[in-house]
Amino acid sequence: MKKSKAETAETRKRIVEAAAQAFRSNGIHATGVAEIMSAAGLTHGGFYRHFESKEHLVAEACASAMESTLERIDSSGQTGMQTLVEHFESQVWDKSHRDCLGECPLIAMGSELARADAETRRAATDGYRELIALMASKGTSDNGAAMFAFSAILGAITIARIVDDPQLAARVLAETKERVTGVWPIAAGTESGDEERADRLGNMSSLEGS
Amino acid sequence: MKKSKAETAETRKRIVEAAAQAFRSNGIHATGVAEIMSAAGLTHGGFYRHFESKEHLVAEACASAMESTLERIDSSGQTGMQTLVEHFESQVWDKSHRDCLGECPLIAMGSELARADAETRRAATDGYRELIALMASKGTSDNGAAMFAFSAILGAITIARIVDDPQLAARVLAETKERVTGVWPIAAGTESGDEERADRLGNMSSLEGS
DNA sequence: TGTACATCAGTGAACGCGCGTTCACTGATGTAC
DNA sequence: TGTACATCAGTGAACGCGCGTTCACTGATGTAC
Numbered sequence: 001m002k003k004s005k006a007e008t009a010e011t012r013k014r015i016v017e018a019a020a021q022a023f024r025s026n027g028i029h030a031t032g033v034a035e036i037m038s039a040a041g042l043t044h045g046g047f048y049r050h051f052e053s054k055e056h057l058v059a060e061a062c063a064s065a066m067e068s069t070l071e072r073i074d075s076s077g078q079t080g081m082q083t084l085v086e087h088f089e090s091q092v093w094d095k096s097h098r099d100c101l102g103e104c105p106l107i108a109m110g111s112e113l114a115r116a117d118a119e120t121r122r123a124a125t126d127g128y129r130e131l132i133a134l135m136a137s138k139g140t141s142d143n144g145a146a147m148f149a150f151s152a153i154l155g156a157i158t159i160a161r162i163v164d165d166p167q168l169a170a171r172v173l174a175e176t177k178e179r180v181t182g183v184w185p186i187a188a189g190t191e192s193g194d195e196e197r198a199d200r201l202g203n204m205s206s207l208e209g210s
Numbered sequence: 211m212k213k214s215k216a217e218t219a220e221t222r223k224r225i226v227e228a229a230a231q232a233f234r235s236n237g238i239h240a241t242g243v244a245e246i247m248s249a250a251g252l253t254h255g256g257f258y259r260h261f262e263s264k265e266h267l268v269a270e271a272c273a274s275a276m277e278s279t280l281e282r283i284d285s286s287g288q289t290g291m292q293t294l295v296e297h298f299e300s301q302v303w304d305k306s307h308r309d310c311l312g313e314c315p316l317i318a319m320g321s322e323l324a325r326a327d328a329e330t331r332r333a334a335t336d337g338y339r340e341l342i343a344l345m346a347s348k349g350t351s352d353n354g355a356a357m358f359a360f361s362a363i364l365g366a367i368t369i370a371r372i373v374d375d376p377q378l379a380a381r382v383l384a385e386t387k388e389r390v391t392g393v394w395p396i397a398a399g400t401e402s403g404d405e406e407r408a409d410r411l412g413n414m415s416s417l418e419g420s
Numbered sequence: 421t422g423t424a425c426a427t428c429a430g431t432g433a434a435c436g437c438g439c440g441t442t443c444a445c446t447g448a449t450g451t452a453c
Numbered sequence: 454t455g456t457a458c459a460t461c462a463g464t465g466a467a468c469g470c471g472c473g474t475t476c477a478c479t480g481a482t483g484t485a486c
Contacts, residue, residue, distance in 0.1 A: 002428045002429055002479095002480070002481050002483080003428085003429050003430080003482075004481090004483085005482095005483090026325065027239070027321065029240060030325070032471075032472065033474085034471090034472085034473090042429095042431090044431095044432085044473090044474090045431055045432060045474095046429060046431070047473090048473095048474070049430070050429090053474085106372060107321075109321045110320055111317075111318065111319045111320045111368060112237065112321055112322065114368060114372045121372060121374040124373070125373045125374045125375060125378065128369065128372070128378075144388075144389075145385075145389075147366075147382050147385045148366075150365065151361075151362050151363075151366040151369060151382065151386045153365065154361075154365035154368060155360065155362055155363065155365035156357075156358075156361040156365075158324060158365070159316065159338065159361060159364065162326075162334050162335070164334075164335045168338075168339070171357070172357050172361065175355075175358050178354075179354075212447070212449045212462055213448080213461085213462050213463080214448090215449095217449095218462065221462080242439060243440060252462095252463070253463070253464055253465065254440090254464095254465085255441095255463070255464055255466085256463040256464070258442080259462055259463070260462090263440080263441085264440065
């Protein structure tokens with residue numbers, strides 16, 4: 001079943017994109033090669049026709065995920081910070097993983113990337129530099145301010161996902177959003193909504209459009 | 211070889227503390243039960259005399275790690291933010307793991323905690339609430355400001371660890387430190403030092419005492 | 421353009437390995453009398 | 454206080470399982486003539 005060059009390239013791309021999504025959804029260690037291949041519509045055996053090892057795929061998937069994040073910011077008519085900040089609302093996890101496609105890998109798998117191999121950290125570093133430059137060029141004063149804003153956003157989303165109380169998660173996001181932009185004053189500790197029944201996403205999505 | 215109640219309790223505590231350190235150093239998924247037991251001076255077989263499963267240990271280790279973080283902040287004569295911020299310098303990883311003992315688990319394993327089970331996220335949430343309250347009570351104006359500051363610190367340390375360029379890592383930490391406190395003006399993009407030979411830690415430690 | 425053959429993407433069984441977990445066993449401890 | 458026995462912390466071999474990886478094989482593709 002040899003495939004044409006175009007098909008082979010498409011297949012490879014499909015694997016990288018499936019990996020980029022799976023790693024962001026479930027983490028790097030928790031995602032297996034077979035799972036990724038299955039998501040790409042293939043069986044696990046063919047993996048090594050495309051990649052030397054899982055680690056090499058991790059690096060490529062990280063680069064690919066950074067690229068889609070950059071594209072999303074670049075293609076929006078807003079400043080980089082606005083785009084990132086407005087994604088606060090959808091950034092707390094949807095358990096069906098619908099929202100992980102455009103997510104920044106630095107946020108989704110930060111503590112795992114910090115322990116990744118040299119190739120992966122290189123990809124993440126390149127992506128981060130571009131992200132900061134893009135944010136700065138799109139209106140966020142300078143690189144230092146962009147670095148600071150992105151750090152705060154990464155931290156707030158991470159904590160919002162760790163915390164098991166939707167009210168608290170919303171509060172962390174709101175406090176950070178308010179301060180990082182200085183222009184969206186959101187009342188701290190919103191008490192509305194039947195948080196008893198709603199799951200984390202349910203509560204998060206109640207912030208949409210605010 | 212039955213042990214006395216006191217010995218049993220001490221052993222259990224030793225396991226939890228070994229786990230708290232190992233998880234923070236290497237991550238949750240990457241740390242095995244046998245590795246933890248070995249670090250505690252035991253063999254893996256005895257693990258289940260103390261814990262139902264690895265997941266239960268993760269939750270306890272998270273609680274324990276949060277507790278030592280809180281104690282470190284509480285026992286210092288400084289504000290919570292000062293303590294956290296002054297630990298910037300030592301927060302980029304030492305490969306020999308000497309510095310992971312007092313580290314905040316929310317920072318060390320953030321993206322893994324976000325996917326952890328209910329018990330672990332509950333422990334993390336409780337710890338986070340105490341951390342914010344402690345920071346606020348020690349001078350960081352209010353809870354909202356403490357949440358914001360901690361988010362920025364978590365994000366900056368995470369990025370500093372991901373990035374493979376020590377200069378860039380130092381820059382991210384410095385920009386965040388400067389803005390989160392508003393009182394430590396550090397020149398952005400310090401260019402000194404022979405970064406060619408120095409590893410990440412080497413460069414980070416050059417910021418100590420600044 | 422048509423034929424013959426080498427290439428190689430993809431399959432699915434199999435590999436070794438380390439994981440979390442279980443279990444029979446040991447022997448010092450705590451308890452019952 | 455002393456003796457007999459049940460308890461159970463800790464050991465180390467073993468379990469099933471899923472991981473990353475390999476490999477013989479298939480058959481359509483690309484190439485040589």
